[in-house]
Amino acid sequence: MIDVNNSNQQRNKFYTRVLIGYAFAIFCFFLLFCRLWVLQISRHDGLSKSADKNRIAIVPIPSKRGEIFDRNGEVLACNSYTYKIDIIPAIAGNLKDILEKLEPIMCFNQNDIRNLKKKISETNGYKPITICNKLDAYKASWFAAHYFNFPGLELKARLLREYPNKDLAAHVLGYVGKISDKELENLEKTGKIGNYRGSDLIGKKGIEKVYEEILHGRAGLDELEITVTGRPVRKIRSIDPIAGSDIFLSIDIKLQKIAEEVFGDRKGSLVAINPSNGEVLALVSKPSFNPNLFVDGIDPESWNYLNNSLDCPLINRALHGTYPIGSTYKPFIALAALELGKKKASDEIFDPGYFEFKGHRFRNPGSVAYGIVNMNKAIVVSSDTYFYSLGLDIDVDILHDFVKQFGFGQITGIDLDGEKRGILPSTDWKYNRYKDKKLQKWYTGDTISLMVGQGYNSFTILQLAQATATLANDGIYRKPHIAIKMRNCQDDFVKIAIDDSINIPLKRDNISFIKNAMIEVAHFGTAKKSFQSAPYLVAGKTGTAQVYSLKGGRYCTDNINENLRDHAMFIGFAPADNPKIAVSIIVENAGWGSKEAAPIARKIFDYWLLQQKYNDR
Structure with missing residues (x-):
């Protein structure tokens, strides 16, 4: 004979469990909805910008520095073209093998290799790192002829500041040099740091320092779409740099x-x-x-x-x-x-x-x-x-x-x-x-x-x-x-x-x-x-x-x-x-x-x- 009371009790327990399950599921969906509301509506603008930052890379284009002339138009400070080699570690492969192949045109000591490895370890693998920044035309032509042996390496021309008269009028002209930590801090305080992205030189003494803002010009930029690994996909927009102004001196x-x-x-x-x-x-x-x-x-x-x-x-x-x-x-x-x-x-x-x-x-x-x-x-x-x-x-x-x-x-x-x-x-x-x-x-x-x-x-x-x-x-x-x-x-x-x-x-x-x-x-x-x-x-x-x-x-x-x-x-x-x-x-x-x-x-x-x-x- 079936116990009716016991059967009803079991049915009630089952319904109770189902209701609790439904309630818990509804509560979870409610939390999910609230989270989606926060992400999609409340924090939409901020998260959208963060996503763009992860998707978009800003690559600065340094400006050409203005030249310096005497009163008669004689060149006192100019920009000459030289060459550099950049490496993209994620593509280049084994660093030791690369450096051995480059021995005909350059020599690396242990300190150079340590510094290079340190720079590579601090990047995502797709950021170019300079391994040589002053190649003459002969060495550049050698590299160009053997370029197929160096995947992940790029030969680039760059402008180098040059004083053709050497020590003549040096105390008037001054010189440029690498930006120090103190100068970097000052650029950040004055809001000028953006104009020095992609450039590591600044006027240190003389006319080069006093007229730095005029000579430096204004940096440009390329806005690139990149993958999560940092690989460039396409160029979104570009702003051309503005060259610095030339300065003419009263000096003869x-x-x-x-x-x-x-x-x-x-x-x-x-x-x-x-x-x-x-x-x-x-x-x-x-x-x-x-x-x-x-x-x-x-x-x-x-x-x-x-x-x-x-x-x-x-x-x-x-x-x-x-x-x-x-x-x-x-x-x-x-x-x-x-x-x-x-x-x-x-x-x-x-x-x-x-x-x-x-x-x-x-x-x-x-x-x-x-x-x-x-x-x-x-x-x-x-x-x-x-x-x-x-x-x-x-x-x-x-x-x-x-x-x-x-x-x-x-x-x-x-x-x-x-x-x-x-x-x-x-x-x-x-x-x-x-x-x-x-x-x-x-x-x-x-x-x-x-x-x-x-x-x-x-x-x-x-x-x-x-x-x-x-x-x-x-x-x-x-x-x-x-x-x-x-x-x-x-x-x-x-x-x-x-x-x-x-x-x-x-x-x-x-x-x-x-x-x-x-x-x-x-x-x-x-x-x-x-x-x-x-x-x-x-x-x-x-x-x-x-x-x-x-x-x-x-x-x-x-x-x-x-x-x-x-x-x-x-x-x-x-x-x-x-x-x-x-x-x-x-x-x-x-x-x-x-x-x-x-x-x-x-x-x-x-x-x-x-x-x-x-x-x-």
Whole structure:
């Protein structure tokens, strides 16, 4: 007999289980629906972009860097074609076999192989990796002829920055080099990193650095569809790169070459400026260096030499070196005395070969006595005694404010990096410079030393050239500059804007007096051996700047280490009646300015005023 109650209980349990199963299935479908809602609707835009990123690859196309030319169109920095070999690891196969096959044209050491393996391990296998980035035409042709033996390897042409004149004008041009981590971080902060995708070079020094944004151009890109493994399928779109603009400099490379050759192996600096517009015609810093060494990464041996050399070839002496300028300061001191009403040009003193103040004797070089001297004679024969005496008449702070107008101790703002301010002394400067209260006080003896360009004075050769150009231009200050125009990729020329000139309020009679005294220096005074036969009129001033104090002793070249010997200096402009060029020159540790620096100026003037005119005809 069947138990009806038991049968009903089993049926009820079965229905209950079915209902629970249905409920669980519905609940699962509900969760799935909610998830699909989130993926397909709520997060659709974000996930779609992520999918595109997985499907689309952006391949940057580097722009062609602008070239650099001198004022006459001579090439100073250009791009030359060279070749590189890229490997696609997923296609190429065994790396060891490939490198063995490439032995006829290149050699890999163990360090190269380790670095290459590391780069390969960090990619998806389809990203090209450069295994050689500087192949000449012969090696490139060999590879092209054997290309069928190298699946997964590609030969590509690339642009290489080149400086055809090597170390000539290197401190003006600067150089490009591989982007450092610090520079990369700065590009990211400034939002410029996208423009450097696909490029690993950036301007490091000189014009290459200052005008980096103009020279670099704008990178392009290819947008590619790729598989999940990274293999390209098709090109979706392409944006062409925009080449950087060419830059034309005020530098005359022929004048620059003459100036550097005249220095020979001597250390020093020269700056030549056109007084009428502030264009820098030549800028020399000796010794120099070859900027080509830095383009693909400098080798350790060359870097150690350049970085550790006692001659400091990497330092731009014209902008970064600061010096006492000796007697080349005297024309500006004399002009200050006239303008400030502290001295008349006709006032005379007796020069016994020294100036005595409170028991201390400030001597002329060699203790030469010039007898009765006025301002004109004092400039022509370079009487230290006369100028020492002005230290009792001219207040140091008033002098500071006067010569500051000519650019002494100021940043000129030239379009090169690394410019130093130097030191234009004043009572405030000395007070802030020293912590010891005894050293903070300004003494009359300090002022006396300044009158002959010594003491705390410390200026750059650029500042001295700028002051000389301003004097030649009758007190009209024009900002020194090197880049004068640029040419964009449409071949349109654009002039580079320069700041307006500044007129220093000077009396014409005083300027004429100083100029005439400097003409006598060049043709009848301390520089006459260099200029007495010149077919043009020169205004100049020689100088000999002490490197260290003799403390009353006598100067003897043979008894002094070379690096402690006096610097030879010269400033001048020509033609004196219509200046076309102004120069300042220092030959380090060379001695007398009349013997070592003035002859350099003569060769510079001869080329610019005579030979260049002949060439133009």
